[in-house]
Every structure is written in structure tokens, then in C-alpha cells.
Amino acid sequence: MKLILGIRAQLVAGIVLLTTAGIGLIGFLSVNIVETRSVYWKIIEAGHTVRLVRFMTSGMKEQSLAGVADNLKPLSLAAAALREVGIDTFEFIDAGGAVILRQGKLSREVGKVIYDSGALKVISVGSGWLAGPGEYLYVIAAMRGEGVKSGKLEFIVPLTDINNDMSVVRQFIFFYALLDSFIIIAFGIYFLSRLVINPVRALEAAAKRISGGALGERADVPAENELGALAASFNVMAGRVEEEIKTLERMNLELVSKEEELLRSKTLAAVGGLAAGIAHEIGNPLGAVHGYIDILSKGAGGKAEEKDLLERLAKEVGRIDVIVREFLDVARPSSRPPHPVDVSSVVKEAVSAVAVHKDFKGISVTVKGATQTPLVAIDEGKLRQVVINLLLNAAHAVKDARKDVSAVMVETGVRKRPVTRALMPHRRRDDQPATAAEVSAPEKDYVFVSVADAGSGMTEQESRKIFEPFFTTKEVGSGTGLGLFISQSIIKAYGGVIEFATKQGEGSVFIVFLPVGQWQEPERAENAVGE
Template sequence: MGKAFYSLRTGILANLIFLILAAMILINVIMIKLAENDLIRARVKEGITLANGLALLIQSSLQDNGESLQVDKDVQLRVKVKGFLKPGDFKDFVFVPAVGGSQWTLGGWRKGTQIAVALCRQSIITQETSFSFHGSTWAVIWLGYETLQVSAPVKAGGRVIGALALSSHLQDLYSHLRRTERLILIYILLNTVILLATGMYLLSRVVIRPIQKLLKVTEQFKEGEPLALPPEPSKNEIGQLFHSLKMMLSKLEENKRELKEHIASLRAANEELKRTQEEVIRSEKLASVGRLAAGVAHEVGNPVGVVLGYLDLIKNGELSEPEIKDALERCESEIKRINKIIRQLLDYSRPSPPILRRIGVHALLSETIEMLAPQPIMRNISIETEFMSPQDAVMGDENRLKQVFVNILLNAADAIEEKRKTCSVWGDAKIKISTQNTHGTIKISMQDTGCGIGRDSIERIFDPFYSTKEPGKGTGLGLAVSYRIVEQMGGDIWAESQEGQGATIHVTLPLAKGE
């Protein structure tokens, strides 16, 4: 069983990777942001503690040296402040006196001095420690503050003599977090691999393998192999699905067996129906053969009488040599005529299995007309042919198609005879046979001058055992059998008539390929 490029396993694996990575990265973003905030708060707390400590240091120096000490000119104080700032994260320092004096700065102070002085002025006024952030730079995930400045008031003798401000660059904090972030990402990838491996193992065991078993069962059922159902994998939803599928496939297997049996019975019934139809066709043919045989017997009687008369004259020696020769030639002619009539009837009546072959419709119509010509019922009927179709070859059984033509012509002759009996003035007794090609078919029309077909009867004349003739003069199967034969050849047959004005039977047959 080949695996599709996008299988269930692939889809679940892709979704798991996406969900796990998304969850891990989201957690990482939140944790990094929380850590960033915590570190900044710790830096603020460090700055406030350091600023208060320096304020106490300056206050202590003032107490030791008297309030007349000028802070900005005290070298020892500068050394102490530098030593105080050296181990910490705040490297920039500024002292702003409350009244008079000059500012005292330490550190690089690349920028932000004016902001620090303003922050000191605020602490002098409020007499409280304050802090603020300034500038922007790339943090870890997004932009963050660039510097942190903290200010604290400096008191001496119960009054504020100035304020100091400290500045710390936050870039080192962000750098530390970014280094930590890289390590976290490595752990995220490692955890993703472990979780995926574990998840795929559990998923394969709980979902994929049972589903593959289901697929195997369905493919086995589809390929027509005997249905072997494995035990249910578990009692969860997959197990319930497996149980439902087993029930459905078992039912389908049962239905398939029943369908095969039904198809076999239908095939047998169809074969029986075909045999019955063949019997009906043969029976109807035998009926028409019997009718033709009666006509042949009447037709053969006259030439047989002539032959017997000539033979009797020859036997009595009443004829001369030339007369005997003439009599024998006349006997030979009459016997050949008898042989031809009987041979045509035998060829028509001989039972044979259906043989599909290429048939010339015009030649078959001419042969049928010639075969029916000796029949007494056809003696006073003129048959007119008008073969207009340049293509007349069809595929079918020649003997059966001739049977169709015989049935139609005999019915036409019967209709003309019926009109002859019932009408004092009945006009010409004529059957016109015409052909024409239409849309890949040949259309054969046989028009008679008989009594026609009533409106109620024209829709039923092709029904089995339906007949408008007197009892004993028809089986009611002729046109029904003809309809069946034409249908088997892929054609169509129908009637047109106006009562009292004759009828026309139309037959259309598909032309043979190559016509």
C-alpha cells in the first residue's frame, strides 16, 4: 500500500510542530519580557539604594568637615564616590547644589546630562528620590529604554543642600538577556524534538496504526478478497469507529453475496427469457411458413397437373418425336418452377442460429417479393418498389430481417383482401415499398391500399397476441416479433394509418459501418 505525500501522519506532524513551536515561542516571549521587567526593576532598586547611599556619604562628609565644605572641590569625597560607583552598574554621577556653587560630574555622560540636572532639581523640590527612563534601543524582542537615571536629595543640618543623579546604560542588561535567549531557543528546539518523538510514538500507537488497520480492511474488501476482520484495537472513539466499520463491512459483505445471487438469478432469468423469445420467434415463423406452405401447395398443383398430362401423352405414344421433345422441355420448365418455389420456402423455414452479417436491404426486399409472388393472396396485388437510398447495407441476421418483411407484406395483403370483401368499390390493390437514407439510417416504408388501422388499434398492433383478424386467422405475434427483431438490430418500427385509407409501416435500421 503506497503512502500519499500528504498522509495523516504528515499532517498531524506538521500541526504538532507548528503548535509546539508556537507555544514554546510564546512562552519564551512572555518569560523574556517578564525577566526584562524584573531586571529593570532590580536596576531601579539598585540605583535608588546607591543614590541614597551616596547622599548619606556626602552628608557624612559635611558633618565631619563642617557645612562650609564645598562638595565640588573636595578631592577625598570624589575618590570615595568613584570607589562607591566602581563595582556597580551606574557609572555616571552628577551633583547639583540647591543654592549657588557649581555642578559636580563623574563618568562619561555622553548624553543626558541636562535630563539628570532636571531630575535633581525635581528631587530638591520634592525632597524625595525619583527615577526616569530616556532614549530607545533594541532590547530583546522589541525596542526598550536606553538609559535609567535615578536622583536623590542630599541633606545637611535638616535642610536640602542639593541633589545627586546617577545614570546607567541598559544595553548590558539587554545583551545578557539576548545571550540567555539563545540558550533558551536551543532548549526549545530540543524540547520540540523530544515532544514530537514522544507524541508521534503515542499518536502512531493510539491513532495511526488503528486507522491503517481500517484502511487495510477496506482495501481488502474493495479488492474482493475474503473479509478477515482483526480484533478491535481499543474501547475509545477509534475502537467505536472500528466496530462500526466492521458492522458496516459485514453488512456490505452480506449484501454483496445477496447481490451476486440476485444477479445470477437475473442472468438465468434473462437467459430463459431469451430462449422464450427465440421460441416465440420460431413459433411465429413456423406459423407464417405454414401459411406460405398452403399457398405453395395450391401454386404447385397446377404445374404438377401439366407435367402429369404431358407424361400421360408420352406414355400412350400419341406424340411424334418433335412433340415429345417439346413436351419434355415443358415438363422440365414446370418442374424447375416447382423446385424454385419449394427451395425458397425451405430456405425461409430452415431453423438456424442468428448470424450477424452485412445485409443488402434492397436485395433482401426483392428476394422476399419474389418468394411471396406465388402466394394466392398476392396474385391480384401489384407491388411497386421505389428504392431511393444509395446506401442500404445493414448489420443483422438476414433470415430474421426477411421474416420482418414477410410479416409486414402478408399483413398488408390481408388488409387489402379484407377491404376487397367489405367494400363494393375498393380501387387498386397495391403495395408500395420505398427506401431512403436519413441521419445514418435506412428507412423502409411499406404502404398498402387496405382498410387501414383504427385509432384505438394503432398503438396496440405491436403488442403480443393482439390481432384485428378473425379468430383462427392470425396468432397476434407477427408484428410483435417483428418489433423485437428490429429493436435487437438497433432500429425502430412504427405505423401510420387513416382508417379506410390504408396503412404504412415504417422500419428504420442503422447503416453498417463504412456506409
């Protein structure tokens, strides 16, 4: 697991580390300096002592003769003086190297030479960076000064007092270092919090609130430093973002209303076109009817001719009747309110109904997919009409194409689609970019019926017009151009949509989507209670 430290914890850790290291180093240096100074004073003292002994023994006769009686007195006086200054381990050595007076035992250990003037040499024994000032100083002094053949005095200066002092100094420094660290860390944290952490946290919180949707939020960082400037820039940026988003929202609203307007004007145009179409479609047979009546009223020809005219009359009236009835079918409110319908069984019925139709001679219809689909709310008769329309169109397209394979495939099933696509059927193409509303809309279940054929397909131009009333590519008498128009108005009325895809020379597929009925859940719940 990765441990995540906040900025405060990281900074505190940094401060503690730096402070401890800094104060530790300063403490170590101070102790070393004090030690060095103390040893320095010991060396000066040793120098004085040596000068005193030289003075006291300056009257000695012959350096090499230890046994000379005159020498004994100054030597013992010098020894007494040494003892007086606290030096109780020493040796007087004559110029020949023989010890003439000794007290205690000098162990000639090796150490570091810390002072050497020729006549006086001081060796520190047991000292070092971490070992402190060492155990003692080993002093070697010429009895008669430099350059003269002389005897030697060697003695030990114990450093016990310095060592004792230093342990006190160390404790003292350690205590102050600890105290200093606490004070520095406390102040450091306080100032860091005020200067860095709190402003950064305020910025972070503001950013979070803004990204959470509160666009009016701003970071409150009054500091007059880079962080304050950063917060000010942040606030300016947030203001810009807020403005931009508001503009976008406004533009979006405008766009939606424009779109609605466009739809309305398109609908009006369609209605106008529809009226013109009706006038045109009915006008032709009506004209013929007039003509026939004219001829008949003039009493032209014999019985056979009259009969022929009447038959033609009936045919034209029949054409008018078909058109009017088809429109009435759409306009008339359904005889039954929408009720739960199993689409797959309606499709099966429609398929067996068209199978005997003359247009389906030599064409095989395959049905696949779900044997039972969720119930949808629709008028069964109208749904059958839609499916038959699509099947007939497919059959005509297959006939037109004159290919070897003359098959029509029908499939039923359930598919998820965004709700809004169904509510905005004018966006019928799947290749159109989805709107924000569509993306955010929860997906909904739709029952679909697809009718696919390997027929003629359509050109791009044709495919744009097929839902318009009276648009047909078929000969007069074999197509009214109302099939898809009526089918679409039926499906739209029940909250569904018709989509299609086509490729000229390859075939087309038409898909009807119907929303799965909403009553299903309560009905099931009732059953559950009843059980």
C-alpha cells in the same frame, strides 16, 4: 496546479507551526522576565548606593554652598564610594541647581520612568519590548530624603553586564527551544501517526478494497477510541453491504431462473396453442373435403356439378397444403448452411418481387439507407420470405386505412444494440428498463431492415398478440396469421430479433435486427496475409 497534501503532511505542518510559535513565545517571555529581574536588582543596588551616599554626606553644612570647605571632604569620599561600586558618571547638584561635583558627562536623554518613589527616580534609557533592558539606567536621587529641600545626585548605572548576560541567556534559550521543538514534533508525529493517521489510512485502504470488489475486506483498527469505534461501525456497515449484495445476487439468480421457467412454460403454451391452431385450421378444410367426397361418392348430379365439387375439393386441399408447407418451411433445416448475405440487396430483390403483386396496386415503396450493409449469416431465401411478409402486412395495413397517402418506406442500415436484448427476444420493448447484464454488455453491431407504413396501425390488445400463430385480423382466406410467427422464428434462429412500434390510425414500423457476421474479421485478415 493545486498542491495536494496528505493528512500526515498537513498535521506535521500544523504541529511544527504550533510548536514553533509556542516555544518561541515562551522563550521571548523568559528572556523578558530575566531581563526585568536583572534590571530590578540594578534598581535595588542603586537604592543602596544612594542610601550610602546620603549617609556619607549627612554631615555636610550648607547644601547651597558649593565652596564650603567642610563639604569637600564628604563629597569626595562619596564620589570615591560611587566609583567603588562601578558608577563613574555622576553629578552632585546643590539645592539651588548648581553642579558642585561632576565626573564624566551625563547626557540627559529621555527614557521610560521605571521607578519613582519621590526621593528616588529611575529612568530606563533605550529599553523596550524588543530592545531588551536598554543601554543604561539614569538615576535621580534627593540627597536628604523626601520632602526636604535638598541637593540632588544624578548618576548612570550602565547595563553592559546585563546585556552581555542576556545574549548568553538568549543563545541558551534558543538552543533549548530548538531542541524542545524537535522532541515535541517527533513525539507529536509519532503519536499522531499511531492514533490518527494509521487508523485513518487503514480505514481508507479497506474502503478502497471493498469498493474495488473485495466485499469480505474489513478495516483492522484496534484503537480503543472514536477512531476504533468508527472502524467498528465501518466494519458492521461493510458486513451489511456484503450481506445485502449477496442477497441481491441470490435474488437475481432466482429471478433469472424464474424468468427462464416462465419462458419455458410460455413456449409450451405456445406449442400447445400451435397444435390446437393447426388442428383447427386444418380441421375446417378437412371437414369440407369429407363433405365433398361424401357427395361425390353418392354420385350426385351431373358432370358440371361434379366438376364444381372437384374444384372446391382442390381449393380446400390447397388451403391445407399452404398451411402444412408454411410450417414445413420453418421446421425444415435450411437447404444451405447460413452464409454471408448482404441484407440490402435481399431487401431490394424482395421489394421488386412484391411490386408486381396484386396487393401492391397503387402503393409506392421507397427504399432508402445503405446501398450495401455488412454481411450477416443467414439463409437468403428465408430472409427474403421475412421481408416479403413484412411488406405484405404493410400493404394490407395501408389498404385497410384507405388514406390519401399509400406509401411504404423501407430502410436498411447498421445500429448498435446490447447483445443481451437479442438473446432475450421476449424483452422486445425498448421502454422496458434495461437489466444489469444489458447495461454491462458490450454493444454489438446489428444490420437492420425497417418497414414502415402509414396504415391502420394496431390496438394495444392486437399488438400483444401479433406474433402468436394463427392470430389474424384479416378475413378467412386472406390471412393465415402465420406470417409474423414464422418470420420471428426465422430471425430468432439466426440470433436476431424483430421489434415494432405502432399507433392505431397512424401506422406501424417493424424492424428486423440481425447480428453482423463474425467471420468477417478472419476473412479480411486472410486477405491481408495474401496480399
